[in-house]
Amino acid sequence: MRILVLILLVGFFCLGNNASAQLDSSFIGDAVNITLSPQFPGPGELVSIELDDYSIDSSGATILWILDGIETPTFKNLRTISLISPTVGKTITVEVRLVFSNKPTISAKTTIRPLYVDLVVEPQTYTSVFYHGRALPVHGSIINLTTLIQGSNGMFNPQEYTYNWQLNGKSIYGGPRAGNNRAQIVVPFGRNSLIGLTITSKSGEVVGRKVVSIPIQEVDVIFYENSTLYGLSERAIGDSLTLVGNSSTIRAVPYNLDTRSISRSLFTEWRINSQISNTETRDPFEINIQREGGGEARVGFKIRNLSELLQGDEESFRVQF
Amino acid sequence: MKKSTLILIGIAAVVVLFTIWLYLLFYGTPKQLTDVFTNFSGLGSDTPGEFIETPEESVPPTTVDVLTTKLRQLTTKPVIGFRDYQATTSEPRFVRYAEAGTGHVYQINLQTGVEERLSKTTIVNAQSAAFSPNGKYVAIRSGYGTQNEVVLIELVGGEESIVYNLAPQMKDFAFSYNNELLFSELSTEGIIGKSLMPSTRISRTIFNVPFQSATILWSSDGTTPHYVYPKATSKLQGYLYAIKNGVINRQPISGPGLTAEGNAQFITFTTVSSVEPISYFRDISSGSTTQSAIVTEPSKCVLGVKYASIMYCGYEITQYGNDFPDDWYKGTRSFSDRIWQINLNTNQTKQIASPLVIAGRDVDIIDISLGADEKELYFRNKNDNTLWQYEI
Numbered sequence: 056m057r058i059l060v061l062i063l064l065v066g067f068f069c070l071g072n073n074a075s076a077q078l079d080s081s082f083i084g085d086a087v088n089i090t091l092s093p094q095f096p097g098p099g100e101l102v103s104i105e106l107d108d109y110s111i112d113s114s115g116a117t118i119l120w121i122l123d124g125i126e127t128p129t130f131k132n133l134r135t136i137s138l139i140s141p142t143v144g145k146t147i148t149v150e151v152r153l154v155f156s157n158k159p160t161i162s163a164k165t166t167i168r169p170l171y172v173d174l175v176v177e178p179q180t181y182t183s184v185f186y187h188g189r190a191l192p193v194h195g196s197i198i199n200l201t202t203l204i205q206g207s208n209g210m211f212n213p214q215e216y217t218y219n220w221q222l223n224g225k226s227i228y229g230g231p232r233a234g235n236n237r238a239q240i241v242v243p244f245g246r247n248s249l250i251g252l253t254i255t256s257k258s259g260e261v262v263g264r265k266v267v268s269i270p271i272q273e274v275d276v277i278f279y280e281n282s283t284l285y286g287l288s289e290r291a292i293g294d295s296l297t298l299v300g301n302s303s304t305i306r307a308v309p310y311n312l313d314t315r316s317i318s319r320s321l322f323t324e325w326r327i328n329s330q331i332s333n334t335e336t337r338d339p340f341e342i343n344i345q346r347e348g349g350g351e352a353r354v355g356f357k358i359r360n361l362s363e364l365l366q367g368d369e370e371s372f373r374v375q376f
Numbered sequence: 377m378k379k380s381t382l383i384l385i386g387i388a389a390v391v392v393l394f395t396i397w398l399y400l401l402f403y404g405t406p407k408q409l410t411d412v413f414t415n416f417s418g419l420g421s422d423t424p425g426e427f428i429e430t431p432e433e434s435v436p437p438t439t440v441d442v443l444t445t446k447l448r449q450l451t452t453k454p455v456i457g458f459r460d461y462q463a464t465t466s467e468p469r470f471v472r473y474a475e476a477g478t479g480h481v482y483q484i485n486l487q488t489g490v491e492e493r494l495s496k497t498t499i500v501n502a503q504s505a506a507f508s509p510n511g512k513y514v515a516i517r518s519g520y521g522t523q524n525e526v527v528l529i530e531l532v533g534g535e536e537s538i539v540y541n542l543a544p545q546m547k548d549f550a551f552s553y554n555n556e557l558l559f560s561e562l563s564t565e566g567i568i569g570k571s572l573m574p575s576t577r578i579s580r581t582i583f584n585v586p587f588q589s590a591t592i593l594w595s596s597d598g599t600t601p602h603y604v605y606p607k608a609t610s611k612l613q614g615y616l617y618a619i620k621n622g623v624i625n626r627q628p629i630s631g632p633g634l635t636a637e638g639n640a641q642f643i644t645f646t647t648v649s650s651v652e653p654i655s656y657f658r659d660i661s662s663g664s665t666t667q668s669a670i671v672t673e674p675s676k677c678v679l680g681v682k683y684a685s686i687m688y689c690g691y692e693i694t695q696y697g698n699d700f701p702d703d704w705y706k707g708t709r710s711f712s713d714r715i716w717q718i719n720l721n722t723n724q725t726k727q728i729a730s731p732l733v734i735a736g737r738d739v740d741i742i743d744i745s746l747g748a749d750e751k752e753l754y755f756r757n758k759n760d761n762t763l764w765q766y767e768i
Contacts, residue, residue, distance in 0.1 A: 099628050142628070171626045173615045175587045175606050185503075187675075188705040189589050189607035201566075201587045203615075205626040237565075270611050277706060284477035285454060286501050286519070289758065291707040310706070 086110040087163045089151055095264045096140040098169040105135045106151050111161070113153050121150040140169045144207030171205040172263040174252060178242075181312040183279065185289050191272040192242045195363035196313040200238040202252055204263060216262065221251035231255060246271055272311045276356055276370040281306040281341060298376035302345040307356040309340075313366055320361035326371075328352050346376045442489040446767040447734045450484055454761035457505025457514070458754060460486070460747045469747075471754060472514075473763055474505035479516045481531065486765075495529055495537040508551040509748075513574045515542070515549050515557055528557070528574055540577060550594040558582075558594045558602075567592070569602065569619070583619045591635075593674065597681050599640045603627075608635045609702055610648040629658065635701060637674040641684040642720050644672050653700050657687075657720050669725040670716055671696050673704075675742045682750045685721045688728075688768075690714070690741025690755065710759060712738040715766060729766055739764065 088107035096102040106118060120130035122138070130136045141147050152162040177199040178192035192198050202218065204211040213236035220227040220238040223245075227238055231253070242248060247268050254263040278292040281304040292305070307323075323339040325332040332342060344354060355371030440450055454476035461483070462469040470483040472494065479499025484491045495514070505516045514529045526546045530538040542557075547567065549559035557572040559579075566586040572579040585592075585604050593603040601618040608614055614634025616627040629636060631647025638644070638660075646655040655668035670691040677689040690713030703709040715729040731739035740758035747754065753766040 143626075171615075173626065173630070174613070175589075175615070176612050177587060177589045177606070183706070186705050187591070187607065188702050189609040189612060191609060191611055199588075203586060203626070210624060210626075267613065272611070277708060279707065282477070284501075286477070286503055289707045290710065293708070 087151070087153060087161045089149060089163045089165045091165070091167070095172065096167060096169055097171055098140060098142045100140050100169070101137060102140050102167065103135060103137050104149055106153075106163075108153060108161075115157075116153040116155050119152040119154060121152065123148050140167050143169060143171060143205060145169075170263050171203070172252075172254065172265045173203045173205075174250065174265050174267050175201045175203065176250070176267065176269055177201070178311075179314050181309055181314055181317065183277075183308045183310070184287060186310075191311050192248075192269060193272055193274055193311045193313060194242050194244055194365050195360070196242050196311075196366075197315070198240050198242060198269065200240065200250060202236050202254070202265070204236075204254060215257060217255045217257075219253040219255070221249075221253075223249050224251070242269075242271055274312050274358065274360075274366050274368040275310040276358060276368045277308050277310060278354075278356070278370070278372055279306050279308060280304065292372050295373040295375060298344070298346055298374055300346075302343055304341055304343050305354065306338075306341050307358070307370070309358050309368060312358065313360055313363060316360040316362060316366065322357070322359040322361055322367075324357045326355040326357070329355075344374060349376060351375045438491040440484050440489040440491060442484070442486055442765075445734065447729050447731060447764070448766075449735065449737075449762055449764050451482075451763040453482075455756055455763040456502055456761070457507060457516070458743075458756075458763055459507035459509070459511075459745075460752065460754065461507070461509075461511040462748060463511065470511075471763070471765065472507055472511060474502060474507075474514060474516055476761055477502055479505070479518070479527075479529075481514055481529065481537070493535050494531050496535045497529060497537050497539055499527060499529075506550050506557075508555045508557075508574065509553060510555050513551070513555070513557070515551070517546070517549075526559075528577070530574070542572070542577070543579070548592060550596070552594070553596055553598045560590075560592055562588055566590075567604075583622045583624065585617075585619075585624065591674075593637060597640070600638060601625075603636060603638050603643075605634055605636055608633050608705075610653075610698055610700060611702070614647075616643070616645065628663075633701065635672075635674055637672070637677055637679060639679040639681060639684050642679060642687075644668065644677065644679065644687060644720075646672055648698055648700065651698055653696050653698075657718075659720075666720075666723055668718065669723070670718070671700070673701060676713065676744060678744045678746050678753070680746060680750050685719060686750075687718045687720060688744065688746070688753055689716045689718065690739070690744060691716050710738070710740045713741045715741070715753065717768075728768070731764070 090105045090107045092103040118132045120127050120136055146166050146168045148166045150162055150164040152160050154160045178190045179197040180190040180193055182190050214234040217231040217233045218235045219231035222240050227240060247270055250267045250269060252265045253261060256262050280288045287306060325342045352374050353371050354374055357369040359367035441448060455473045456476045458471055458473035460469060460471045469486045471486060472483045474481050479502035480493060481495035482491055482493050499516045499518050501519045503517045505514055507514050512531060516527055518525045526542045528540040528542055532538060545561055546559045547562060549557055552558050557574055560567045560569050566584060566588055567590050568581055569583040570579045571582050587606060589607045590604050591607050595602050601620040603616060603618055605614050605616045610633035613632055616629040616636050618625050618627055629645050633648030633653060634645060636643055636645040641660060642657050644657040646653050653671050655672040656665050657668055658665045670689060672689050677687055680686045692711040692713050712732050714727050716725055717728050718725045731737055738759060741755045742758045744753060744755040751768050753768060755764050757764060
């Protein structure tokens, strides 16, 4: 009796860690479970399915895998199988049976019902005006997060679900909130941040879960020539620039700088051959350089967000004239 | 010869040279070699006109070589938008383009190579342009950010044009197959896709996207849906959505650094692995996905409409690395592309031209497009924004 109670207790705790939500799990028999990885597979995703029977003695048992009611001989006696999850709107039922010669068969069943759970990450940092890519986050900057969930009947109405957003394991809003398919975070210290999201239906069923790792970047200053006529060149100045005309306007673009800092306290400084230059332009990101004789000079630019001192960079390039 | 005779000849030569020097001193440097002789008699006469003025009518029109090679550079001016245009099949074909910085509109006759200006209206700091298929309208963006203005130019003949100011905060724009201007605007919760009829300037909303940092691939044929995905970066995940009749629908395509391009039959897309970008094409009807032999990027590739299984791309045989496309978008990296033809039915990929070999130029292909009959490719060189053509 004591052993039976122990088995039941272990089985109860295993239930919380395994397939549920979009998986209709039912456990026939005792203490056998199916574990999916990923726990909530998307459509067409490779799913690893593992027999979890550590709480019982399954020695001598034959393991049978039944997919949509049909036994798959190639999976016989395998403890872990892999398959591709179906498309949105379709399901696949996976059943595992442990057939014993001296006791009743034990089985577990689960249904994979994939959904698209997308998490769109939109860092609010600075890029050049012509940049076609997405901005990247830096420590102290803001990231807007939006989730889009699509099932067989199209996009989910956010108002029908509850969303629990987490940042590095801690709930962002203190707990789940209904209709809250958007979130905003301030990027913490570290190389990466983990964003977690659990979506629950009104009936309390977990319909999806998503974890995304966001790499944190540094501010990265890149220089471009800015023509009065043609605007900003889309080719970066590398290590050196040959001055063709008598003068040139150079623009420093601080990629990944928090966009809020542009209108707040920001330290910028141009240097020519280590001497601080008083820029003639009103724009602190630009400098006009003029030819005086021949030779070369080193032009440098330093930037720092005075509200977030870790946001900053210093770069330079050589000008030949 | 006597010594005295030699001295006399020498003195005479010195006198002649001194006389020439005096003439040049008082009557100026001859403009041409012939002046020296034609005006020399009697110390010459007063040369009429110190400045040679070239009469305006004698300036020959700019002519582009459109005959000798299949690959040709059409402009030396930087170009911000272009389109080939033929009013009727019996009339000559042209490529029309807008010049960077000024917004002046030109056309090149593709049979004679003669270039003429269609609009002398200057759009200061013109940055990008789109032409309507009927050749009547050009939308031009002036500046970016808070200075961003988009104007609609109606070409009315000669060098005359009518300019209309459009909504100031258009994020991007393109013309549809039926000459409607398609554009997007930021909203508080994402992006609104709209269309505008140029003749009335009345716009209507056609879709909403629930995020702002989006790349929109506008449908050019009315059959293909609009596609949208979060702007690409190799560091973050992207997802592809199709928009048809205002409904957004997730496609089975996602991955870090996602970029995509589609027509009615195929979607080509690229995602970035830990080492290199890898490109694929997906047959929409069968759902099968095949890995491509080359790396594709929407700005560097064009899918046919008439020949839907044929794609043309600019691609350099090199290591792209796992920071693509970020580094290329930033301009810290450029490519020397070759032009490739890919048959998406057979996965046969072949090089059809190498600008470096043919023209001796490094051409970093962007904005590649097909002519209306799909027998020519047009593209810009990102290095200098010049316009190029390749006869397939």
